[in-house]
Amino acid sequence: MTGTAQPNKGIRLPRDARRAQLLEAAQYVFVHNGYHAAAMDDIAERAGVSKPVLYQHFPGKLELYLALLETHGNELVRRVRTAIESTADNKLRVRAAIGAFYEFVASEDQAFRLVFESDLRGEPAVEKAVENSLSGCIDAITEAVTADAGLDAARARLLAVGLVGLAQVTARDWLDEQQKIPRDEAVNLMSTLAWKGLAGFPLQTP
Numbered sequence: 001m002t003g004t005a006q007p008n009k010g011i012r013l014p015r016d017a018r019r020a021q022l023l024e025a026a027q028y029v030f031v032h033n034g035y036h037a038a039a040m041d042d043i044a045e046r047a048g049v050s051k052p053v054l055y056q057h058f059p060g061k062l063e064l065y066l067a068l069l070e071t072h073g074n075e076l077v078r079r080v081r082t083a084i085e086s087t088a089d090n091k092l093r094v095r096a097a098i099g100a101f102y103e104f105v106a107s108e109d110q111a112f113r114l115v116f117e118s119d120l121r122g123e124p125a126v127e128k129a130v131e132n133s134l135s136g137c138i139d140a141i142t143e144a145v146t147a148d149a150g151l152d153a154a155r156a157r158l159l160a161v162g163l164v165g166l167a168q169v170t171a172r173d174w175l176d177e178q179q180k181i182p183r184d185e186a187v188n189l190m191s192t193l194a195w196k197g198l199a200g201f202p203l204q205t206p
Helices: 015-033 040-047 051-057 061-085 090-106 111-116 124-149 153-176 183-198
Strands: none
Touching: 015 040, 015 051, 015 061, 015 111, 040 051, 040 061, 061 090, 061 111, 061 124, 090 111, 090 124, 090 153, 090 183, 111 124, 111 153, 124 153, 153 183
């Protein structure tokens, strides 16, 4: 494993602070080693704690991984919901929502790899955690589309699924291609593509 252990052995931290420290260490190990190659010994060493301390907070590697997925999944949903609520202009909403995905995948902590590129997707609990994060994003967009486009929930949700799919897939491809296009330009390209379709469902006025 690369990296050095953090010098925290012997320091007693409040429970929440210790949990955050352990999650940070686990994220580094999972991102760099993958789930299957990661070991609790590596995580404890990275955090600068003993294995018993690690097990006091997380009974096993899967529980630790799921805690990270939930944390980052909730953060993605928060970003998308904040983007949607940042403006009443539908065109700007589309851009902001797509931009939220690009910002998420471009974050230096590589949290997106845990959410979208897990080597544990065959595990039902992991699959459910990933689905929950995407569903949260879809729900946020569905609410806006239902209110502003005058569509019923089923049709609004299908449009939201399409927008989330476009944002997620293109953002990951943009990153894999070494960000050859500046992020703002990439977001503009994709939001223009999405808006050309969503503009067919204009804001309904009383």
